Amino acid sequence: MSRAIEVEKITKTYRVKSRRGLFKSSVEFVEAVKGISFTADYGSIVCLLGPNGAGKTTTIKILATLLLPDSGSARVAGYDVVKEASKVRENIGLMLTVEKGFYGKLNGRENLEYFAALYGLPRDIALKRIDHLVKLLELDKLGADRKLYEEFSLGMKARLSLARALLKDAPILLLDEPTLGLDPPSARKIRELVREMAHRENKSILYTTHNMFEAEIVCDRILLINKGVIVAEGSPEELKDKIPKLKVINLVIKASGDPGKPLERFTFRKEIKQEENSVFNVKIYVPRPEDVLGEIVKTLVNSGHEVVNVRVEEPSLEDVFIYYSEGSI
Ligand SMILES: Nc1ncnc2c1ncn2[C@@H]1O[C@H](COP(=O)(O)OP(=O)(O)O)[C@@H](O)[C@H]1O
Numbered sequence: 001m002s003r004a005i006e007v008e009k010i011t012k013t014y015r016v017k018s019r020r021g022l023f024k025s026s027v028e029f030v031e032a033v034k035g036i037s038f039t040a041d042y043g044s045i046v047c048l049l050g051p052n053g054a055g056k057t058t059t060i061k062i063l064a065t066l067l068l069p070d071s072g073s074a075r076v077a078g079y080d081v082v083k084e085a086s087k088v089r090e091n092i093g094l095m096l097t098v099e100k101g102f103y104g105k106l107n108g109r110e111n112l113e114y115f116a117a118l119y120g121l122p123r124d125i126a127l128k129r130i131d132h133l134v135k136l137l138e139l140d141k142l143g144a145d146r147k148l149y150e151e152f153s154l155g156m157k158a159r160l161s162l163a164r165a166l167l168k169d170a171p172i173l174l175l176d177e178p179t180l181g182l183d184p185p186s187a188r189k190i191r192e193l194v195r196e197m198a199h200r201e202n203k204s205i206l207y208t209t210h211n212m213f214e215a216e217i218v219c220d221r222i223l224l225i226n227k228g229v230i231v232a233e234g235s236p237e238e239l240k241d242k243i244p245k246l247k248v249i250n251l252v253i254k255a256s257g258d259p260g261k262p263l264e265r266f267t268f269r270k271e272i273k274q275e276e277n278s279v280f281n282v283k284i285y286v287p288r289p290e291d292v293l294g295e296i297v298k299t300l301v302n303s304g305h306e307v308v309n310v311r312v313e314e315p316s317l318e319d320v321f322i323y324y325s326e327g328s329i
């Protein structure tokens, strides 16, 4: 069997016209995806993990045949996304973050019936499938199968979107930040179902998120994406193992002035974040914390800063991300 998803060096640049004054306009180019390649197999969940603007939605839309790539190629279920778009569409279930197309004056079940008809599902099969999905996503428990869509909460809307993506029982699911902004029970339900569908039903799931915690618990393999480039990939454990020699000194400081100044003489990679007015969180990435920790604390104290808390930690997935997206630590 071919791979579920094969992406070869796809690129996408948006052309944006912006007005400058009354008569002038200028054209800007946004390189959203800069030649990314990856594959995804059946029976597993691959995550595109990256911050806002990384190119996740653009990638999903290209794979869903909603956008054409500028160059490169991609195959989904063995079909080319440009030349065999309708075959691709038959094989995918798609869930986008900003969902359109649901009817406010129809209830959840009626909306699903409408889309089932649109997808050409025979009515008897559609009704059985809808019964199953309404239960699976607990739309019935929430009353969402009877309520009008316009009265839905965000969690109910997301569940209905996922139900729609599952109507055809497609072997490949493209889910773009499916838990964004959801209440915890809805987010948990969706994550649980996604794992079941990949591991029990052998579906291939491409799942995007900007949430490291989520990627770690949901995904079998993570592709770290930043500014349109995949900067690293592997299982959550593999990614963390790739920077094994570094530990993180995590300091909370009440600063009088800029705590970065006295730390300049330590040439290790640092991340300094201001938490509140005078409270800073400082992370310093070092190979042997025991060699420098005392010196670092002394330097800070001597410069008039108060060290409120110090911890030495293993790198988290967030650290891994920083490491790969901004160069070496
Ligand atoms: N329709 C569009 N027109 C112009 N620029 C866009 C459009 N969609 C996305 N972009 C830009 O492309 C980049 C990638 O966006 P996107 O794929 O939505 O990233 P993500 O989903 O990871 O947040 C961003 O800089 C975004 O502003």
Ligand SMILES: [Mg+2]
Binding pocket: 056, 057, 058, 097, 177
């Ligand atoms: Mg997006």
